[in-house]
Amino acid sequence: MVKQDTILEIKQLATSFFTEEGEVKAVDGIDLKVLKGKTLGIVGESGSGKSILSLSILRLIFEPGRIVGGEINYKGEDLLKKTNRQMRSIRGNHISMIFQEPMTSLNPVYTVGEQIAESFQIHEKMNKKTALRKAVDILRLVGIPSPEKRVHQYPFELSGGMRQRVMIAIALACNPELLIADEPTTALDVTIQAQILELIKDLQKQFQMSVMIITHDLGVVAETCDEVAVMYCGKVVEYASVDQLFSAPKHPYTQGLLNSLPRHDEDQEELEAIRGTVPNPFERVEGCRFAPRCPHAIPLCFDHLPELDHVDGRHEVRCWIYTDKWEAKPEVRAE
Ligand SMILES: Nc1ncnc2c1ncn2[C@@H]1O[C@H](COP(=O)(O)OP(=O)(O)O)[C@@H](O)[C@H]1O
Ligand SMILES: [Mg+2]
Numbered sequence: 509m510v511k512q513d514t515i516l517e518i519k520q521l522a523t524s525f526f527t528e529e530g531e532v533k534a535v536d537g538i539d540l541k542v543l544k545g546k547t548l549g550i551v552g553e554s555g556s557g558k559s560i561l562s563l564s565i566l567r568l569i570f571e572p573g574r575i576v577g578g579e580i581n582y583k584g585e586d587l588l589k590k591t592n593r594q595m596r597s598i599r600g601n602h603i604s605m606i607f608q609e610p611m612t613s614l615n616p617v618y619t620v621g622e623q624i625a626e627s628f629q630i631h632e633k634m635n636k637k638t639a640l641r642k643a644v645d646i647l648r649l650v651g652i653p654s655p656e657k658r659v660h661q662y663p664f665e666l667s668g669g670m671r672q673r674v675m676i677a678i679a680l681a682c683n684p685e686l687l688i689a690d691e692p693t694t695a696l697d698v699t700i701q702a703q704i705l706e707l708i709k710d711l712q713k714q715f716q717m718s719v720m721i722i723t724h725d726l727g728v729v730a731e732t733c734d735e736v737a738v739m740y741c742g743k744v745v746e747y748a749s750v751d752q753l754f755s756a757p758k759h760p761y762t763q764g765l766l767n768s769l770p771r772h773d774e775d776q777e778e779l780e781a782i783r784g785t786v787p788n789p790f791e792r793v794e795g796c797r798f799a800p801r802c803p804h805a806i807p808l809c810f811d812h813l814p815e816l817d818h819v820d821g822r823h824e825v826r827c828w829i830y831t832d833k834w835e836a837k838p839e840v841r842a843e
Contacts, residue, residue, distance in 0.1 A: 513544035515686055515718045516565070521578035523557075523564045532789045534560040534573070536742035539816065542686065547712060547719040549729040549750070551765070552739035555786050558722045561739070562688045565720075566605060567595050582686070600631050604679035606672075608691040613675060614663040620647070620674045621659030627681035646677045651707055669700035673707065680711065687712070690722045705731050726769055730754060735822075738762050741787065741797035744816055747824040758825040760802045796827070804829060 523535040534557045542548045550558050564575050567587060580587040587598065599605075607613050615623060624646060625639035634642065640659060647655035650673040663671055672692065679687060689708060693701035709732055712719050721732055729736050729750065736753050738746040738761065746759040757763045764782035784801035787793065796802070799809040808828055816826040828834050 512546075514541050515544045515583060516540075516542040516720075517579075517581040518565070519579040519581070521561070521564060521580060522576045523560050523569055523573060524576050525573045527572055530790045533742050534789075535564055537578070538739075538742075538744055540737055540744065540747075542718050542720055543734070544685075544718055545712075545716045546734040547709075547721060547732055549733035549736040550720065550722045550739060551724065551726060551729050551736060553724060553786060555789070556739040557742040558724075558739055559690055562605065562690050562720065562722055565688065566599055566603060600627070601682050602684060603686045603688065604682060604684035605688040605690065606675045606679045606692050608694045614671060616663055619660050619662055620666070620677075624659075624674070624677050624681055627678060631682055642681075643677075646681060647674070650674075650677045650680070650711075651703075652677075667700075668696055669704065672696060672700075672704055676704075676707065676711070680715075683715070684717060686718045686720065688720045688722070691724070692721070693728065694723070694725070701728075702731075708732065726765055738765070741789075741793075743797065743826065744824075745798065745826045747816065747822075749822065752820070752823045756820075756823075758819055758823065758830060759798075759827050760804055760829075761798045764801075808833060 518538055518540040521535055521538045522533065525532040525534055536557070538561060540548065550561065552558055560569070560573070563569055565580055565587070567575070569575055575588060578588070582598070582603065587595065590598065614620070621640050621643045624643035625636060628634045628639035628642050629636060644655045644659050647658055652658050652670060652673050658666070663674070666674065687708075692708065693704050696704060705728060708719065708721070711717065721728065723729060733750050735749050736747070737744045738753075738759065740761050746753065746757070746762045753762065754766070757766050761782070768782060782801055787797060787800065795810040795812055796805070796814060799805040802809065806828070814826050814828045814831065816824050817831070819825050819830045
């Protein structure tokens with residue numbers, strides 16, 4: 509196998525919130541890799557720790573939250589060992605992030621041009637006039653029509669889709685090597701959503717960026733990603749290439765997510781939702797977090813947490829079914 513360059517390697521990352529009711533392990537020992545020029549998807553239901561994972565990478569976790577363990581190696585250097593000042597430089601020059609809600613991330617009292625230009629002024633020490641000219645170029649690059657006019661408009665004068673394009677423009681202004689997009693299209697309607705994903709894909713190819721897309725939507729994963737990590741309750745339960753994940757999902761949770769996706773190619777009688785709900789985050793659980801909702805769970809699953817382990821090439825799954833401890837019901841082992 510050809511060795512691929514890893515740009516980001518997360519090891520045993522753990523982030524907790526220390527609240528009056530107790531500790532919430534929002535990110536609970538995560539290992540991940542983002543390869544150069546590739547897209548990694550992070551998928552999971554609301555509350556599974558996706559946003560806290562992405563904010564942890566940029567060290568944007570505040571009280572009562574704290575990164576309590578692990579490593580975040582970006583091009584071989586651990587971001588958890590950087591000073592705050594070094595982190596600001598990383599956020600301005602290497603790793604950019606876009607969020608779900610562009611309206612709350614854009615400043616309403618500055619024009620979009622000023623907000624993009626600010627990045628060029630700070631990081632590339634350009635004067636305002638040159639920076640505004642570059643802002644027009646980058647608005648054109650992200651597909652905003654009449655960028656010469658738009659550059660002087662305020663966020664409220666733009667549609668949701670256009671605002672998200674502006675956010676992408678701001679994120680790209682520093683020429684990042686890694687773009688983290690947290691539910692970048694969730695607030696948008698379906699057609700605009702497709703256009704924004706297409707844009708992210710184009711830009712990624714054009715600039716050989718690495719991208720980490722966070723989403724609760726497997727459709728978005730299928731459209732954009734090379735590899736996927738499925739998260740459940742702060743842990744990765746399955747890690748695979750997109751092809752492997754969609755053709756041979758291994759974890760019962762992933763299988764459930766896929767079963768609840770509408771399919772276009774066949775008559776689907778009824779969408780099967782995953783039964784039960786995400787457990788209470790304060791509850792200490794010894795076993796697999798998914799066991800109470802799992803159709804295959806046996807007593808072992810409730811008492812012991814399985815490791816995230818290789819099943820097939822790079823395909824990894826955290827489930828007893830695929831271990832030699834599993835004798836109960838061999839027929840559920842989807843090969
Ligand atoms: N400020 C906070 N205080 C306490 N707990 C929090 C806070 N922010 C997040 N959490 C906990 O972290 C968990 C993961 O949150 P999040 O990463 O936002 O989920 P996702 O993005 O997957 O929907 C939540 O279920 C919540 O319990
Ligand atoms: Mg989130």
